[in-house]
Amino acid sequence: MIDVYLFSGFLGSGKTTLLKHMIGQVKAQGLKPAVFMNELGQTNFDSDSVDDGVPLKELLDGCICCSGSEKSEAQIQTLLAEETFDVLMIETTGAAHPVEALDAIFSPLFAERLNFKGIITVADSKRWLSRDELSPQIRSLFLEQIRHADLILANKMDLLTEGEQAKTIFELQSLNPAAQIIQTVHSKVPFKQLEKTTAKKSDDVVKAPVAKLNLDTRVLRFEAGVKRERFEEWLRTLPDTVYRIKGYVPLEGDKYPHAFQYAYGMAQWLPEYMKMQPQIVVIGEGLEGVELP
Numbered sequence: 001m002i003d004v005y006l007f008s009g010f011l012g013s014g015k016t017t018l019l020k021h022m023i024g025q026v027k028a029q030g031l032k033p034a035v036f037m038n039e040l041g042q043t044n045f046d047s048d049s050v051d052d053g054v055p056l057k058e059l060l061d062g063c064i065c066c067s068g069s070e071k072s073e074a075q076i077q078t079l080l081a082e083e084t085f086d087v088l089m090i091e092t093t094g095a096a097h098p099v100e101a102l103d104a105i106f107s108p109l110f111a112e113r114l115n116f117k118g119i120i121t122v123a124d125s126k127r128w129l130s131r132d133e134l135s136p137q138i139r140s141l142f143l144e145q146i147r148h149a150d151l152i153l154a155n156k157m158d159l160l161t162e163g164e165q166a167k168t169i170f171e172l173q174s175l176n177p178a179a180q181i182i183q184t185v186h187s188k189v190p191f192k193q194l195e196k197t198t199a200k201k202s203d204d205v206v207k208a209p210v211a212k213l214n215l216d217t218r219v220l221r222f223e224a225g226v227k228r229e230r231f232e233e234w235l236r237t238l239p240d241t242v243y244r245i246k247g248y249v250p251l252e253g254d255k256y257p258h259a260f261q262y263a264y265g266m267a268q269w270l271p272e273y274m275k276m277q278p279q280i281v282v283i284g285e286g287l288e289g290v291e292l293p
């Protein structure tokens with residue numbers, strides 16, 4: 001399995017700086033890193049930070065979250081098909097909600113190959129102290145990135161007085177009591193600290209991991225084809241806390257499993273012209289009782 005780390009954090013907080021350190025350290029351990037970068041603009045200036053020889057894929061001018069997640073999936077799939085590597089580091093845009101960015105990683109296509117290690121959020125400590133100046137929308141994203149982290153780097157500590165440093169750590173910890181917080185300057189942290197990070201996991205059925213707030217994922221496999229009606233009936237019985245389903249559903253009588261998407265109670269079926277693994281990933285809270293019909 002390939003370990004996957006998701007780097008989150010507000011614009012300019014120090015994600016690319018972290019990426020550079022991590023690439024060096026991963027290599028020094030004799031492991032091979034690969035990088036997936038997401039930029040909102042059409043050009044990725046940060047890609048120069050990635051050494052030659054490190055497999056790199058980019059999603060430009062779109063967000064890894066929401067509408068961009070399918071493109072991201074395709075890019076990650078290409079990376080897996082074309083390259084051999086041990087660690088995948090994903091840098092999201094500063095505008096991405098970290099939990100939405102997980103969508104691309106939780107694809108059923110990768111369930112057997114990717115081991116999600118967690119969300120590492122680089123928090124700009126200086127900005128944290130002046131967060132009240134941000135617009136409510138941006139502030140809320142800023143807080144979400146910290147709230148959902150498995151590991152928080154309280155970065156840019158060099159710009160704070162001792163008193164401000166203590167205040168920042170206390171406040172960050174109050175916002176996300178479960179996360180480990182490390183104070184950093186220029187995102188300097190040993191890769192070993194990241195390796196210790198684990199995203200919350202559920203039972204054996206879970207192949208993909210979990211973000212905070214009890215978000216679980218389950219991979220459910222089909223043994224045989226199902227009737228579409230029966231499957232849609234089953235969807236209606238799911239609790240509201242199932243936020244997302246995607247994968248491939250084999251329908252009785254059809255040659256190939258259909259591509260299937262479900263979000264906000266709405267289902268979408270798409271024909272598929274290749275034999276994909278008949279399995280779906282379910283993402284939500286309280287998924288213990290969720291079984292296929």
Ligand SMILES: Nc1nc2c(ncn2[C@@H]2O[C@H](COP(=O)(O)OP(=O)(O)OP(=O)(O)O)[C@@H](O)[C@H]2O)c(=O)[nH]1
Binds near residue numbers: 015046
């Ligand atoms: N003073 C100070 N500057 C830092 C620190 N960490 C990063 N920087 C600087 O902050 C700027 C932004 O750092 P990046 O690593 O590019 O930030 P980013 O999160 O990748 O930025 P985006 O990709 O635009 O979201 C750079 O000029 C860094 O040198 C730090 O701990 N202290």
